Structures are given as structure tokens and as C-alpha cells.
């Protein structure tokens with residue numbers, strides 16, 4: 001009770017809105033209010049487990065997703081939503097941000113509730129299949145970098161990641177700084193995101209196709225991925241090419257990279 005009164009007094013005195021107030025409190029040296037995370041500590045831990053590390057963009061993915069879910073009155077997709085593909089998360093990049101989206105929304109590549117548009121933007125749209133109303137959240141990484149990323153971290157990033165130089169201690173220092181910036185992103189105010197109400201054109205539910213056996217390797221293949229060569233069913237692996245999602249995005253006719261040992 002006492003704490004609430006103090007909090008309100010401070011808001012009044014500094015004429016801050018609640019959101020920027022909470023944000024600023026996290027930057028106070030004492031960091032006593034750090035538990036007022038907008039992204040919870042539990043979610044951050046899940047993200048670390050899934051993504052392997054804490055970084056600014058995985059946290060921004062969590063935060064962007066939570067903003068969109070909240071505005072739609074939704075929570076993370078559970079059993080009913082994932083089985084029925086009732087909630088879709090449409091991402092426009094395949095970087096750390098997208099892992100944050102998968103952890104926060106429960107929409108993943110495997111449950112067909114994650115749609116990947118290869119536009120190369122840090123954006124997520126959460127949409128309800130019921131009415132195709134959605135919220136798109138975009139982040140301007142240039143703006144955020146200037147405002148929140150420490151100069152030291154940017155310098156190290158240039159050295160370690162871009163130029164691939166730097167000793168082991170530089171790597172460690174960078175990963176610590178990166179995680180620190182990531183933690184600060186948990187509280188980033190909504191005003192730092194571009195948030196739009198959108199209408200999404202209907203997207204089909206994942207169809208179920210029968211399987212056809214490849215005439216060369218005898219493995220079963222989804223019917224739509226078989227090609228007929230001289231009347232014989234052949235899979236794309238045996239033909240040596242398939243479309244692929246790699247770091248740079250979707251690559252058409254990517255050379256099948258798996259080389260099997262000769263018997």
C-alpha cells in the first residue's frame with residue numbers, strides 16, 4: 001500500500017505516463033523496481049532455453065508478441081489453438097526476433113501456426129483465424145540501436161561478429177553486454193514500436209496430403225513434392241534440389257546438401 005502511494009506520487013510529480021515511468025525506473029541505479037518487467041522473467045528463461053542465449057532481438061520478439069496478443073485479447077496459443085491453427089503468427093524475418101515470437105505466441109514452424117514471409121523486416125503480425133483481424137508490430141532496429149544499445153557493445157559487435165576478429169574475452173564480453181541490453185528490452189515501452197491494426201487475407205490451414213514412394217530412394221514423400229521423370233516418381237532429394245529456408249531467407253532450387261556415405 002505504502003509503495004503504491006509513493007509510486008503514484010512520483011508519477012504525479014514528474015508528470016510521466018505509467019509506461020515510461022516503469023521504463024525509467026528500471027534505469028535507476030538501485031534497480032529495485034526491476035521486477036516490474038513487462039516481459040516476465042519466466043518467459044525470458046523459456047526464451048533462453050529455446051534460443052540458446054539472451055539477446056536484444058529475441059527479447060524484442062517476446063515483447064512485440066505480447067503487445068500484439070494483449071491488444072487482441074489473446075494469450076499464448078494452447079492445445080486448442082495450435083491443433084486448429086486458430087492463432088497465426090506471421091513473421092517477416094528469420095532471425096533471433098522470430099524465436100522470441102515462437103516462444104511467446106506458441107505458434108511454431110512445426111504446428112503450422114507460424115507463417116514466414118521473406119520480406120526481411122523485423123515485424124510480427126498476430127492474427128485470429130476467426131475474423132482475420134490482426135495486430136502488426138514492427139521494430140525499427142536503427143532507431144532502437146541508437147537509443148538503447150551501448151556504444152561499447154556496438155564496437156564489439158563490429159569487431160567480433162561483422163569482422164570476425166577478437167579474442168575469446170571479447171566474445172564473452174559481447175555476449176554479456178548483449179544479454180544485458182536484452183534484459184533492458186523487456187521493459188521497452190509500446191511507443192518504441194510501430195503498432196497497426198490490420199486485416200489479413202485468409203490463409204489456408206495446413207492440408208494433409210497422401211504420401212508417394214520415391215522410385216529411387218524408396219522413401220515416402222508428400223505427394224506435392226514428387227516429380228515424375230520418365231513416368232517414375234522421384235523425390236527432390238534424389239533430383240538434388242529443393243527450396244530451402246537458410247540464414248539469408250528462402251532460396252529457390254537450393255542444391256540438396258546432404259551427402260550420404262557410399263556403401
Ligand SMILES: [Zn+2]
Pocket residue numbers: 051053054055057058096
Ligand atoms: Zn539471439
Ligand SMILES: [Zn+2]
Pocket residue numbers: 214215216217218219234235236237238
Ligand atoms: Zn528419392
